[in-house]
Amino acid sequence: MKSETDDLSDVIKLISDIKHKTLLSSHDIALSTEKLLVNLISHGNWSSALDLMELIRRRIKCLSQSLPMEATATNIMRHILKVIREEFEVASKKKGEAHSLHHIVTGALSNILDYSESLTSLKAALLDHLSEYKTELETSAENIAAQASEHIHSNETILTFGSSRTVKMFLKSASKKRTFNVIVVEAAPLYLGHSLAVSLAKSNIQTTVIADSAVFAMMSRVNKVIIGTHTVLANGGLRAISGTHTVGLAAKHYSVPVMVLSHMYKFTPIYLGSNDHDTLNILANPATVIPYSSGAVLNKADIATPMFDYVPPELVTLFITHQGGNSPSYVYRLLSEVYHPDDYEI
Incomplete structure (x- = not known):
């Protein structure tokens, strides 16, 4: 099953919780969004970084249309899109794909990566990063204080x-x-x-x-x-x-x-x-x-x-x-x- 038939019930539930004040603070919304992304990466219908990024983009669009004033959830999803790109690049290098120094310096690396390629190590890497990110979310206020x-x-x-x-x-x-x-x-x-x-x-x-x-x-x-x-x-x-x-x-x-x-x-x-x-x-x-x-x-x-x-x-x-x-x-x-x-x- 591809992203075109993706079930958006998870993001609809998040939107409902925000609208009905089940989630009151930005901190609560941030943690719920992180949990949503963990479930999506763990159990979502995707086989490549391209598929996963499309799933997340669909959720960003849904959130933006329903809650144009709520930026926390969409910001976290945007951040994870960047993480997917970075982890895919690392996984590609480990797989033996060589990229010239010129491409890296000029920023052309993202243009030559094939995000539609399936990498078995990508899911585990993303879940590890999200675990660290959750800790960052939970300790952010303490670090500011x-x-x-x-x-x-x-x-x-x-x-x-x-x-x-x-x-x-x-x-x-x-x-x-x-x-x-x-x-x-x-x-x-x-x-x-x-x-x-x-x-x-x-x-x-x-x-x-x-x-x-x-x-x-x-x-x-x-x-x-x-x-x-x-x-x-x-x-x-x-x-x-x-x-x-x-x-x-x-x-x-x-x-x-x-x-x-x-x-x-x-x-x-x-x-x-x-x-x-x-x-x-x-x-x-x-x-x-x-x-x-x-x-x-x-x-x-x-x-x-x-x-x-x-x-x-x-x-x-x-x-x-x-x-x-x-x-x-x-x-x-x-x-x-x-x-x-x-x-x-x-």
Whole structure:
């Protein structure tokens, strides 16, 4: 059975779990996607690297059409496409195929590899790589948090926005060696900052909660802004929780550095066009702003509750991943290390 008759029930199940909030965080989505790929490689109907890559591309297309805002799963699949190419190249060399130094240097190697060839060692190599990759996914947040004391110093005031699991771990890690203050912007209307503030306070971190409208007034007292993000776009910009753009603008006005903590699976080769800001957004339930008990008022008012902001790269100072810190201008290089250029658009 070839890929044309491929059963997409696995990716449909993943889409359903994301839509119905069974998988809430990007971390959970990443681990579920890795598990899906393990099952696909182990039990999928493929006999060559070409077949397998086509199976994965079909799943990327299905995900992109159903969940255009969800980049984590498609990013991981794009990364595995690059891994397949690399492992196929290694397996081909072990089989005795010789490639000239000229082809390797000029990058022409991928053009002369026959991905339709069946290599028995490819499956085992891919499963070994995915096992290592799973460990990387599971330890990524800890590796980011381990860098906290390099970026947060004693008696500083840190401002953060909303609630991010990675930011929470980062701040708690820094508190083991440093004494500092944290200002948490509550991020209305969902007030995600409240739970973060409670968690930080329980760890004996001096915490202050402020309303979104107080960001500009408080920014002059801040030494650093540390935030998470939903997606890092190809130009170094962010698709982040609504309200982040305001924080970035206030920080730029006061020359406060903005540090973004992000896992590599949030880096996407997708560019956000000037006309895509609204079409690639999600409007939340208006009841979070005005309750349904308002009755007839809702029939005469448009209540917009966008979930995301686009934050341009010039408002970001530094990205911190498990590999270390990089400026927004270096994102293009990070993308080339994680994805193959042929897989940027699928």
